[in-house]
Amino acid sequence: MKDTFDVFCLACNILVEAKVVANGFGEWRSDAVNPIDEVDCEYHGDHYSVAICRRCKGPFLIREARYGIPGEFETVTDEVVLYPVPTGHNLEGLPDSIQRSIAQARRSYSASSYDACALMCRRALEALCKNLLAKGKDLASRLADLNTNGRIDARMLDWAHGVRLVGNEAAHDVEAEVTAADARDILEFTEALLTYVFTLDAKFRSFEARRRSRGANSS
Numbered sequence: 001m002k003d004t005f006d007v008f009c010l011a012c013n014i015l016v017e018a019k020v021v022a023n024g025f026g027e028w029r030s031d032a033v034n035p036i037d038e039v040d041c042e043y044h045g046d047h048y049s050v051a052i053c054r055r056c057k058g059p060f061l062i063r064e065a066r067y068g069i070p071g072e073f074e075t076v077t078d079e080v081v082l083y084p085v086p087t088g089h090n091l092e093g094l095p096d097s098i099q100r101s102i103a104q105a106r107r108s109y110s111a112s113s114y115d116a117c118a119l120m121c122r123r124a125l126e127a128l129c130k131n132l133l134a135k136g137k138d139l140a141s142r143l144a145d146l147n148t149n150g151r152i153d154a155r156m157l158d159w160a161h162g163v164r165l166v167g168n169e170a171a172h173d174v175e176a177e178v179t180a181a182d183a184r185d186i187l188e189f190t191e192a193l194l195t196y197v198f199t200l201d202a203k204f205r206s207f208e209a210r211r212r213s214r215g216a217n218s219s
């Protein structure tokens with residue numbers, strides 16, 4: 001059993017050592033046809049570990065796929081971090097202009113360029129407003145317009161203003177420095193907002209179309 005794992009910590013934004021605090025087996029399967037042959041046969045099993053980041057004390061859940069023959073050898077064929085779920089998953093249905101900004105925001109975050117990350121998140125919001133034809137003299141009023149027209153709800157508007165304000169500081173205040181934690185948060189808010197406006201919306205429309213084509217009763 002491993003006592004530690006080297007994993008990329010999203011909160012610390014670097015490769016860290018995580019200390020195992022709990023572990024156990026999940027599914028286990030032997031190739032033996034008869035139970036009596038199990039000692040000589042290959043087996044496959046999943047092993048789970050809960051580990052804690054040594055820097056920020058955040059938790060990880062890691063699954064190892066193991067394969068071996070009892071008493072002879074065992075090898076780990078796959079290792080996956082199940083939690084936390086990495087960001088950077090594909091946001092489907094995003095217009096190109098927004099996709100570019102969010103991709104640059106992620107790259108900036110990964111490179112520890114937090115000011116640049118904030119600027120790119122703010123630019124993604126600008127692109128969002130442009131794409132949805134929001135009206136207003138500045139970003140704040142264009143975001144409010146999206147809320148008035150029902151494209152984003154009140155809570156999303158709060159997130160958007162948070163992103164806008166940090167982005168403004170990064171752009172105009174030469175003394176201000178965007179922290180890693182703030183950059184990470186506004187990146188998450190921006191992605192959540194875009195997921196809501198584009199990805200889930202597109203998914204819902206295809207869900208409805210699928211049901212219609214099956215002749216499902218909508219009432």
Ligand SMILES: [Zn+2]
Nearest residue numbers: 009012053056
């Ligand atoms: Zn950490």
